[in-house]
Amino acid sequence: MTRSTVLPAVALLLSSCGPKTLTLPDDPVERAATCGVVAANSARGATADIKAPLPFEEIGRVMHFLLLASSTGKGFSSETAKQVQTRMTALQDEIAEGKWRDLIPACRAAYPEAYATKVKLPADRFDAQLGCYELADFLRSALQDQGKYDNEIAEYGALKLKLDPVIGPGMRARAGAELADQQQERQEALAAMAKAGSPVLVMRQCNARFG
Numbered sequence: 001m002t003r004s005t006v007l008p009a010v011a012l013l014l015s016s017c018g019p020k021t022l023t024l025p026d027d028p029v030e031r032a033a034t035c036g037v038v039a040a041n042s043a044r045g046a047t048a049d050i051k052a053p054l055p056f057e058e059i060g061r062v063m064h065f066l067l068l069a070s071s072t073g074k075g076f077s078s079e080t081a082k083q084v085q086t087r088m089t090a091l092q093d094e095i096a097e098g099k100w101r102d103l104i105p106a107c108r109a110a111y112p113e114a115y116a117t118k119v120k121l122p123a124d125r126f127d128a129q130l131g132c133y134e135l136a137d138f139l140r141s142a143l144q145d146q147g148k149y150d151n152e153i154a155e156y157g158a159l160k161l162k163l164d165p166v167i168g169p170g171m172r173a174r175a176g177a178e179l180a181d182q183q184q185e186r187q188e189a190l191a192a193m194a195k196a197g198s199p200v201l202v203m204r205q206c207n208a209r210f211g
Helices: 003-016 028-045 056-069 078-096 100-110 125-146 150-175 179-194 199-210
Strands: none
Touching (some): 028 078, 056 078, 056 179, 056 199, 125 179, 125 199, 150 179, 150 199
8 A cells, every 4th residue: 555545544544533423313302312412511611610510591501401302282291301311411421522513503493492592471470470380390309409509499499489379279270179180280381481481591580570
């Protein structure tokens, strides 16, 4: 083999060892998990210390993909949320080693709500109160064990306490006394809030209105 053929061969070998091209999956769970990891990588790359916890607004953006994937139809699926969370963890290394930045436009197109900078609470007052209550509960449950966002979690807990006297009677008036019917109403409220905008921005509106 001559030098003229060896050099191109070496160059080809080296190029094949670079970051792998990634594609956005068609499966809803895989797609949401992939975009969540892409968002986390993007946010981490913008911080001075890549090992530091993500800013709270950014962790909310990552979780938004989970919320959106779990809010198909009228209700919220806890099972889907668990699946997305599991896949996010599993995909972290694979995506970090690939050309994940190339997926940002595809994620923006697939989940425009996750990149919106404006949010809008439901027009109906009780719909907004219930949605804020359920979103606060979801975020607290998801983040309280991490020990990194205690101030924000405490703020959401305080909002829930303020809304408690309203939610109970309102749920009975709307859905009746059956717990299953009330749970369906709660799931629908959380699904609606997922579509209202980035969770942290939505919760700012909730606190401004009801806090």
